[in-house]
Amino acid sequence: MELLQVENLSFRYPKAERDALHQINFSVNAGEFILLCGVSGCGKTTLLRLLKKELAPVGEKSGRILYESKSLNSPEKAGFVQQNPESQIVTDKVWHELAFGLENMGAPTEVIRRRVGEMASFFGIEGWFRRKTDELSGGQKQLLNLASVMVMQPDLLILDEPTGQLDPIAAADFISTLQKINRELGLTILLAEHRLEEVFPIADRVLVLENGSVILDDKPREIGRKLSPCHPMFYAMPSAVRIRQGLETNDPYPLTVREGREFLERNFKGDTQMPTEPKLPEGDTAAELKNVWFRYEKDAPDVLRGVSLKVRCGEVFCILGGNGAGKTTALNVIAGLDRAYRGKVMIGGRTIKDYKGGALYRNNIALLPQNPQTVFVKETVRADLAEISEAMGIPKKEHKNHIEKIAAKLGISNLLDRHPYDLSGGEQQKCALAKVLLSNPKILLLDEPTKGIDAYAKQNLQKILRGLSQNGKAVILVTHDVEFAAEISDRCAFIFDGEILSADTPQKFFAENSFYTTAANRMARGLWKNAVTCEQVIECCRAEGARL
Amino acid sequence: MKAFANIHPLVEMTYFMSVLIVSMFFSHPVLQTEALIGGILFCAALQGKKAARDIGFYLTLFLMVAVTNPLFSHNGVTPLFFLNGNPVTLEAVLYGVLLAVTVIGVLLWCKAYGEIMTSDKFLYLFGKAIPKLSLVLSMALRFIPAYLRQSRRVSRAQKAMGLYSGKSITDRVKNQARVFIAMISWSLENAMETSASMKARGYGKKGRTNFSLFRFYASDGVLLCLCLLLFMIPIMGAACGITRFTFYPRVDKIETTPAAIVVYAAFGMLALLPFILEVKEAIVWNCYRSKI
Numbered sequence: 001m002e003l004l005q006v007e008n009l010s011f012r013y014p015k016a017e018r019d020a021l022h023q024i025n026f027s028v029n030a031g032e033f034i035l036l037c038g039v040s041g042c043g044k045t046t047l048l049r050l051l052k053k054e055l056a057p058v059g060e061k062s063g064r065i066l067y068e069s070k071s072l073n074s075p076e077k078a079g080f081v082q083q084n085p086e087s088q089i090v091t092d093k094v095w096h097e098l099a100f101g102l103e104n105m106g107a108p109t110e111v112i113r114r115r116v117g118e119m120a121s122f123f124g125i126e127g128w129f130r131r132k133t134d135e136l137s138g139g140q141k142q143l144l145n146l147a148s149v150m151v152m153q154p155d156l157l158i159l160d161e162p163t164g165q166l167d168p169i170a171a172a173d174f175i176s177t178l179q180k181i182n183r184e185l186g187l188t189i190l191l192a193e194h195r196l197e198e199v200f201p202i203a204d205r206v207l208v209l210e211n212g213s214v215i216l217d218d219k220p221r222e223i224g225r226k227l228s229p230c231h232p233m234f235y236a237m238p239s240a241v242r243i244r245q246g247l248e249t250n251d252p253y254p255l256t257v258r259e260g261r262e263f264l265e266r267n268f269k270g271d272t273q274m275p276t277e278p279k280l281p282e283g284d285t286a287a288e289l290k291n292v293w294f295r296y297e298k299d300a301p302d303v304l305r306g307v308s309l310k311v312r313c314g315e316v317f318c319i320l321g322g323n324g325a326g327k328t329t330a331l332n333v334i335a336g337l338d339r340a341y342r343g344k345v346m347i348g349g350r351t352i353k354d355y356k357g358g359a360l361y362r363n364n365i366a367l368l369p370q371n372p373q374t375v376f377v378k379e380t381v382r383a384d385l386a387e388i389s390e391a392m393g394i395p396k397k398e399h400k401n402h403i404e405k406i407a408a409k410l411g412i413s414n415l416l417d418r419h420p421y422d423l424s425g426g427e428q429q430k431c432a433l434a435k436v437l438l439s440n441p442k443i444l445l446l447d448e449p450t451k452g453i454d455a456y457a458k459q460n461l462q463k464i465l466r467g468l469s470q471n472g473k474a475v476i477l478v479t480h481d482v483e484f485a486a487e488i489s490d491r492c493a494f495i496f497d498g499e500i501l502s503a504d505t506p507q508k509f510f511a512e513n514s515f516y517t518t519a520a521n522r523m524a525r526g527l528w529k530n531a532v533t534c535e536q537v538i539e540c541c542r543a544e545g546a547r548l
Numbered sequence: 549m550k551a552f553a554n555i556h557p558l559v560e561m562t563y564f565m566s567v568l569i570v571s572m573f574f575s576h577p578v579l580q581t582e583a584l585i586g587g588i589l590f591c592a593a594l595q596g597k598k599a600a601r602d603i604g605f606y607l608t609l610f611l612m613v614a615v616t617n618p619l620f621s622h623n624g625v626t627p628l629f630f631l632n633g634n635p636v637t638l639e640a641v642l643y644g645v646l647l648a649v650t651v652i653g654v655l656l657w658c659k660a661y662g663e664i665m666t667s668d669k670f671l672y673l674f675g676k677a678i679p680k681l682s683l684v685l686s687m688a689l690r691f692i693p694a695y696l697r698q699s700r701r702v703s704r705a706q707k708a709m710g711l712y713s714g715k716s717i718t719d720r721v722k723n724q725a726r727v728f729i730a731m732i733s734w735s736l737e738n739a740m741e742t743s744a745s746m747k748a749r750g751y752g753k754k755g756r757t758n759f760s761l762f763r764f765y766a767s768d769g770v771l772l773c774l775c776l777l778l779f780m781i782p783i784m785g786a787a788c789g790i791t792r793f794t795f796y797p798r799v800d801k802i803e804t805t806p807a808a809i810v811v812y813a814a815f816g817m818l819a820l821l822p823f824i825l826e827v828k829e830a831i832v833w834n835c836y837r838s839k840i
Contacts, residue, residue: 054747080748087741092689093668099759100746106755113759130761134693145745152749335708361710374698374705377730391711421737436709 002069003156003188004028004051009063011046011212016059020046021212024063028156028190033182035199035220036192038209039232039456040424044192047209048160051190052080067156079149083161083452085141089133094125097133097144101152115151123147123177137323139170143177150181157181159191164425164452167323167480168195175199194454197238197483197519201255208233224253236455239483239519239534246538247545260523264541270527272543280490280505283313285349286443286474287334287365292343294333303329305498306343311476313442316469318485318506319478320516321495327478328370330495331445334476335367336360348442362392366441370448372432376420381412381431384420388438406434410464426457433464444468446477450484462488486510486518486532506532551829552590552822556768557669559775563821564661566779570815571653574786576793578802578812580649586819587656593826594663606655610648617644623796643795660822672760679758687742698734702727775821781814 004027011021021043028034038044049055051065067077082088091097098116107115120129123143128136136144142162149157159178163171175198181187193199200206206223208216210233216223224241227234234242240260244253249267254260288311294304303326311317321327332338333345336352345352347365355364369375378384385403394402407413410430415423420431429449436444444465450458465488469475479485485492486506493503494516502509507530510517517525517532524537531537552560571583592599617640619631624639667689675682703723706712712723746752785791790808793800802808 052748054750055744080745082741082745084741086694087738088745089690090742090746091683091686093686095761096668096686096759100751101749103757103759104746104750104753106753106757108757109759112757116759133690149749337704337708358710361708367705367708369701369705369708371701373734374702374730375709377702377706377726388709388711419733421733439709 001030002027003030003032003067004190005064005066005069006051007064007066009047009050009061009065011050011057011059011061013057013059019212020059021050024212024214026207026214026217028188030155030188031182031186032204033179033189033202034191035196035203035206036190036209037194037196037206037233037236040194040426040454042209043212044209045160046212048080048158048190048192051158052078055080077154078156078158079152079154081142081145081149081157081159081162083164085138085145085165088145089141092132092134094131094133094136094144095120095129098125098148098151101148105152115153119147119151123150137170138166139173142166142170142174146174146177154187156188156190159189161192161194163193163195167451168482169322169480171195172198175202194236196236196455200238200241220255221253224255232456235459240523242534243520243523243537243541246534247541257519257522260519261526264524264527264537268527268541268544270540270544272528272540278490278505281312281314281469283315283472283474285310285346286313286315287311287348287476288344288346289330289334290344290346292330292333292340292345294329294338294340296338303498304333304340307333307495307498307500308343309493309500309503311443311474313474314469314472315490316465316475316477316488317503318489318492319476319495319500320480320482320485320492321478322480325495326498327495328447331367331447331476331478334443335365335445337367358391361439361441363440363442365443365445366436366439367445368429368433368436368447368449370451372425372428373421375432375435379419380417381420381423381434382416384431384435385416385438388435392439402438406437409467410434410437411460425452426454426460429453429457429461430464433461437468441473443474443476446475448479448481449477450479450481458484482510482516483518483520483533486521507536551825553664555771556762556764557665557673558764559768559772560664560669561673562772563775563818564657564665566775567819568654568657568661570779570782570818571650571657574782574791575646575650576791577646577649579782579791579815580646580653582812582816582819583657584649584653586816586821586823587653587660589820589823590660591656593823594660606652609655610652613648613651614641614644617641617647625797639795639797639799642799646795668760669762672762675758679756682758691738694738695731695735699727699731702730702734775818778814778818778821782811785811 006024006026009021009024010019012019024047036044036047046057049057050061089097090100095116098119099112102112102115120126123146125144125147128140133141133144163174166174178189178191179202182189191199200220203220206216206218206220207214208223208227216226218226224237224244227237229245238255240254240256240263243260244251244263251263251267254263289307289309292304292307293302295302307330319327319330329338333340336355347355347360352360376384378387382403386399389399389402403416404413407416410433412427412430412434415427415431420428423431449461453461462484465475489506491503492506492509494501502512510521510532511525511529520534520537521532524531524540528537528540531540567583567586570579618636621640621643622634622637624637626638627635628638628641629636667685671682671685706723706727712719712726782791785807788807790803790811
């Protein structure tokens with residue numbers, strides 16, 4: 001039975017030059033799990049919001065949206081979950097948040113009590129039912145947002161990049177909860193996502209959106225086959241699909257790690273050698289931590305326990321680790337935001353205490369925080385960039401030139417006159433990066449740079465960071481994102497319980513891990529232990545290619 | 549220390565109001581002493597060992613209040629000694645002590661009130677009278693910590709770029725102003741998403757109800773009646789002039805008529821009610837545990 005039908009839907013924002021959505025046709029059957037993907041700005045959010053009457057944007061709309069062949073749409077029929085877990089929560093207590101929708105519907109206390117109780121136990125919220133919403137982790141917040149939509153018993157669940165702000169473990173939990181809802185309750189789900197590794201294999205159908213049109217609408221396996229490797233969306237595909245695409249065979253497209261592994265082991269023996277490792281840069285020491293200990297308060301437990309590490313100029317150094325392991329704290333200590341109570345922090349050969357006033361942040365060190373929004377304080381990106389140029393003592397006349405040079409380098413020239421908050425996650429990040437780079441740092445620190453940005457923006461970021469390290473800058477980043485770390489870093493380190501456990505090249509580092517490693521490595525590790533990225537696996541396969 | 553906190557908010561509110569009214573407006577040594585003892589025992593039961601940390605503060609305050617009155621008030625007919633030519637009278641000293649007992653007593657009761665009457669209970673009680681208010685307050689309580697956290701993040705991000713991060717006052721003021729302006733944009737942005745989330749869940753429809761987790765049990769009813777009864781007795785006492793007590797020019801005798809005894813006993817019981825409940829629960833628990 002068709003639950004939702006979209007016929008010839010076009011939409012144009014006021015004063016826009018072209019349609020945001022153009023002649024969209026698709027239908028959703030009851031019980032289906034549909035994945036909607038596309039690069040940022042392709043119209044995903046506009047489409048999803050048009051499907052929810054209360055959130056529909058203002059503009060020129062043509063075509064029809066039919067629910068069960070009617071154009072009716074009441075709030076309890078379609079539930080909507082947005083990207084930011086934080087800002088969707090309305091009330092201060094978990095139980096109140098769960099009840100909020102039903103209160104609006106005018107449900108009596110007894111009904112609310114029963115439904116809230118039911119949903120809380122389905123989602124495993126009992127343990128924090130009476131907590132304050134502010135004390136929850138990001139993953140818990142997003143689960144709460146989902147549960148408080150589910151208490152209204154919707155027929156259709158619409159989610160707009162719900163895992164964008166979550167770490168990979170919380171994101172995987174969230175996706176598996178969605179799968180559970182779909183399987184056990186038969187609920188129809190329409191999900192827009194840019195992190196596809198987990199969600200791609202479990203979707204019934206995938207819609208690929210490009211410039212406001214649906215270019216592909218098919219089963220995941222077919223999408224893998226049909227999507228051209230030159231398409232920007234291709235980077236977002238699961239590793240199995242990307243590896244298979246790189247090889248000339250007639251096998252069907254694998255989607256999961258298990259299928260990918262079977263595919264590789266069926267076709268290859270793994271007797272070729274992994275190409276030699278790239279050499280490590282041998283520049284001067286840019287930053288060094290010597291036995292650093294840190295805690296937030298006198299009586300609080302230690303967050304860092306004797307951390308030592310050394311990063312050279314021209315090196316990209318990744319610090320990986322779980323939540324609360326001390327990653328961000330280590331970065332803040334290097335950035336001089338937090339002071340170690342024992343041990344030494346050396347920046348450019350001098351201890352950090354020797355830098356007085358703002359000297360540490362002039363031509364020296366710059367930190368891009370986890371949330372790039374926090375970097376901006378002005379009305380336009382240009383004003384923000386001008387502010388820091390002025391602080392750097394660049395004469396006013398040269399500001400324009402100076403700003404445009406960096407804008408061209410990062411590809412943000414067209415964004416300079418926009419308000420920073422109006423940009424997409426990836427754009428915001430590039431602009432924030434421009435701002436911190438204007439202080440001309442030798443050491444660039446990045447906190448979770450891949451959070452909330454799509455695969456295409458990730459590729460872009462990788463290029464930018466590579467360029468910086470080739471110019472002799474040291475780049476230190478902390479991340480959850482093992483795929484990104486494997487591709488970009490010269491060395492990776494794992495931090496656990498406030499200690500750095502190992503620091504090595506990504507090949508050696510990931511080869512030693514069995515769980516904490518890239519999907520490509522998990523597929524290929526039986527054949528080539530050192531192959532970490534999709535490209536390396538493809539390279540190994542090709543070296544052995546004759547057998548195909 | 550859970551027994552009293554788990555009673556229905558309406559009973560708790562009535563109880564606190566009764567005790568606070570008597571301890572604030574009745575200046576009678578017996579009633580005030582009862583209120584103070586009740587307050588001490590209640591706070592001790594609520595906070596356990598932590599309560600002991602504040603003893604120093606309360607003792608100092610007690611002495612200060614008690615000493616201040618006789619230093620400035622020279623009424624009364626029984627001079628004890630002369631200070632700079634002014635008499636320090638017995639009556640003024642005793643009145644000072646009563647004032648100190650009252651102040652400490654009220655402070656302790658207010659502290660207990662703060663521990664017990666959390667925001668959600670307050671909202672529940674007054675949200676019914678003004679339905680919108682309860683939601684607005686709840687949203688405010690949600691927004692404030694989020695705002696403070698974001699504002700700290702912006703501040704730190706700006707510091708790490710070395711912008712106005714100096715220690716001089718101009719730098720600090722400038723930095724605060726910049727962060728504040730950025731926070732206005734953030735608040736608006738945040739509010740847009742929150743309102744989308746509210747609309748998506750049907751906010752704005754007619755006939756909104758107010759949900760709460762509280763239930764009114766029969767035992768709450770009994771307690772409410774008891775509480776009102778024990779409160780009415782001192783009020784009646786006041787109406788009959790039993791609780792009148794004056795210090796000047798001469799300290800009155802404490803009345804010991806049967807009616808007065810009833811008033812003392814009633815308020816004493818009221819003041820000790822939460823402590824009795826806590827002790828009762830502790831005993832019940834110990835019995836259960838020994839049976840296991």
